[in-house]
Amino acid sequence: MSETTQIGGDALLARRSGAWRERLRLVAMALGPVLGAIVLSGLVLLALGVDPIAYYGYVVDRGLINPYGLQATLTRMGPLLLIAAGLIVAFRAGIWNLGGDGQFLLSAVIVAALGPLLVPYLPVWLVLLVGLAVGAMVGAVWSLLPALLKAYQGVNEIITTLMMTFLGVSFANVLVKLAFRDPATTVPQTRTLIVADRLPRLFDTTVSSGLIIGLVAIVAVHLLMTRTSFGLKLRIVGANPRAAIHAGLNVPLLTMATFAISAALAGLAGAVEIMGVQGNVRADWNPAYSLTVVPLVFLARFNGFASIAFVFLFSVLSIGGESAARRTGVPNFFTLVVVAILLIMLGITEYLDQRRRAAGK
Amino acid sequence: MTQTLSPSEPLADTRPVVSLDHVTKRFPGVVANDRVSFDLWPGEVHVLLGENGAGKSTLVGMLSGLQLPDEGGVLVEGREVRIASPARALELGIGTVFQHSMLVPSLSVVDNMALGGSWWSRPDRDGVARKMAAVCADIGVTIDPHAKVGSLSLGEQQQVEIVRALMRGSRVLILDEATAMLTPKGADDLGALMGRLVKLGIAVVFITHKLNEALAFGHRITVLRLGRKVGEIAPERLAALGPAAATAEIVRLMFGTGATAAEAVATTVRTRPSGAPVLEIEGLAVDDPSVPVAGIDLSVAPGEIVGLAGIDGNGQKQFAEALAGQRRLAAGRILLGGEAIERLDVGGRRQRGLRYVTDDRLGEGTVGSFPISLNLLLKQVGEAPFWRRGIEQPEAIADHARRLVGEFDVRTPGIETAIGKLSGGNIQKALLARELSGPARAVIFAKPTYGLDVQNIRATRQRIREAADRGLAVILISTDLEEVLELSDRVAVMSRGHIVGVVDNDAGARNRVGELMSGVTA
Secondary structure, three states, X not given: OHHHHHHHHHHHHHHHHHHHHHHHHHHHHHHHHHHHHHHHHHHHHHHOOOOHHHHHHHHHHHXXXXXXXXXXXXXXXXXXXXXXXXXXXXXXXXXXXXXXXXXXXXXHHHHHHHHHHHOOOOOHHHHHHHHHHHHHHHHHHHOXXXXXXXXXXXXXXXXXXXXXXXXXXXXXXXXXXXXXXXXXXXXXXXXXXXXXXXXXXOOXXXXXXXXXXXXXXXXXXXXXXXXXXXXXXXXXXXXXXXXXXXXXXXXXXXXXXXXXXXXXXXXXXHHHHHHHHHOOOEOOOOOOHHHHHXXXXXXXXXXXXXXXXXXXXXXXXXXXXXXXXHHHOOOOOHHHHHHHHHHHHHHHHXXXXXXXXXXXX | OOOOOOOOOOOOOOOOOEEEEEEEEEEOOEEEEEEEEEEEOOOXXXXXXXXXXXXXXXXHHHHXXXXXXXXXXXXXXXXXXXXXXXXXXXXXXXXXXXXXXXXXXXXXXXXXXXXXOOOOOOOOHHHHHHHHHHHHHHHOOOOOOOXXXXXXXXXXXXXXXXXXXXXXXXXXXEEEOOOOXXXXXXXXHHHHHHHHHHHOOOEEEEEEOOHHHHHHHXXXXXEEEOOEEEEEEOHHHHHHHHHHHHHHHHHHHXXXXXXXXXXXXXXXXXXXXXXXXXXXXXXXXEOOOOXXXXXXXXXXXXXXXXXXXXXXXXXXXXXXXXXXXXXXXXXXXXXXXXXXXOOOOHHHHXXXXXXXXXXXXHHHHOOOOOEHHHHOOHHHOOOOOOEXXXXXXXXXXXXXXXXXXXXXXXXXXXXXXXXXXXXHHHHHHHXXXXXXXXXXXXEEEEOOOOOOOHHHHHHHHHHHHHHHHOOOEEEEEOOOHXXXXXHOOEEEEEEOOEEEEEEEOOOOHHHHHHHHHHOXXX
């Protein structure tokens, strides 16, 4: 016994310095690809004949320093954080829900149609609450089929959720053009929720309170997954499904719950985007937030707090990128190029890290 | 086992073909190899002996290019080399045959040999077959080059791997736990083959934890304990000692204790339990595509150990899983203390005192990446006092883990260490701690000592006896007949999904169980 305590004491000391090194390694693993992506994207800009310093200068100025830009950045974070929260639940439970875009868009369309209908009859706060609840429900319902197939038939959810996204995006368009079209406009779009009836803004800024909803959701999800027995059960299913069966967990039920929570958060993101920012849905509008957030969540290693940082970074990049694109003549999509390069850098970093581990260090 | 086989005379040589010079290899929380030196001489079978976790696999890993040493050097023919990949090891003439086959079962032998050739050219099947025939003739084995690997026995597959290693020009052949999966006959054949290989001047490394094989096949024996080399017996000394003295010496080196204690089996005479059965199984049946189980009737009294013998894959696993609640029953009843539990789930049965120690420790018994503390509570997630209103209580979880780790002597750097990093013996101790603590009434042990070393086997068997002495009803599923006969009060024999007989464990039990297993009286 004395021998084991001795070993334990030594290991504790070693672990403390090891933990620091491990933390440093994680920070380097997360920031390395970001820096690499910025440098490589700069080279692409140079090749296009654009001064990368000027481009990044606009990005930082318009996305971070300029007060209006910063407020737009923070507003953009709301729905992205909700989507990230949904992905964290799913990924940690070993469920690859890639159907977030369908869940998001369908919920957005239905909330956009429902809001203006309810406004004459209900107080604003109740309209907003009903909108959020309906949005979450629509998202969850759109994941029901993949969830049932995964839980009871073992059908690969990557395929089914992606297919449901194609269906969901098309169905949302059909709804906008045929069912919910605003007769007062020439372009097909839903009726608009007036600014006074949208989610309240924070203090004297233009930042939507969707940011608060997003922050609360992602912190809650982080605590749920790391501190509760329910989160632990989901993680057991994710890490070793056979051990979950051996331990007597109801794996199909937990799988259904994972889908429901994950998709409801994606649906909630749709409701927040509509009732906080857009006010309506135009036909063929699809920001594809969910697939963009997937790499961010991976970069954050499914950690809620790290995800907040990466979502913030991405929001700066995308808001600042929009105005930098206008001023430097680079297409708006260049933000996606940066994100794509970031993804590739992430893959390379992961590969190098695995090789390092395989080498036994 | 192999009285007929004696080690052949080693060829004399002046310089080792491969040397490990004071190599050290560390893993998180463990020093797997601590300044180990290890020389391989041509024409010699060098046996590497040690318990699980002694550092044998790490040493082999460094020779075969899977791992690089943190300190110390590897020398091939006196030159320092860096073996950074298995391909590099092959280039240097070091071939490894791993415990688990590295062949593609759906391809023919020739095609397996041709794998690793250049991708743009068509494999030269005839050329490979000719070369193979030459090597086979040299070492005295016969292999049909066009047979599918999957249709060969495990022993034959091993021969294929050895031939493949030789065809690639190996001068050093590492056989990692090569006899673990073989029948006794297959092991003898392998021993004879090793003898012929060293006559050709090849250096063989033979890793095992079976003493009798080490003595029968080896010329030189190195013993590892806890990552350190604790002794090496040179060929002359081994010959001089003779089998009995050598055995005593090796046991002393391996376990550091007074000689024969490791081999002496303490067969304590247990009082025959009596009383109303605590666990009753009536007409249990399980649907399964490979081995359907039907008509199982068994009752176990408190304090009784019922052994379930039989060849592996005759429905033991299906039976155990159905009993534990992991599998649906097709028919039958299970009574625990008179209460029907066949409709309860795993958790419900566990709460009533039914425990199941699975044989698949890493596959389903634990979550390898999770800390020991959580693995010890894997079947109690959400229960008080470890979780209150669903919120984790870290102190209660840590206290529980520290208590069990101490009580069951789990050797670990800490309770937060991922359980997958522990050795097999320590993982088993953690599983026993989880299943035997708390208010248990009946325990199913599935192959509880499978893959463990001598010391952990002894410790585990002692736990099983103690469980019965505490008044628990014990079902011991084992494919090791010695184990069943050593521990059980009664022995049931399972064959093709049925219990074909139950006998009292007395003097004649061995013969009757043997007859039942082979189907003579079935």
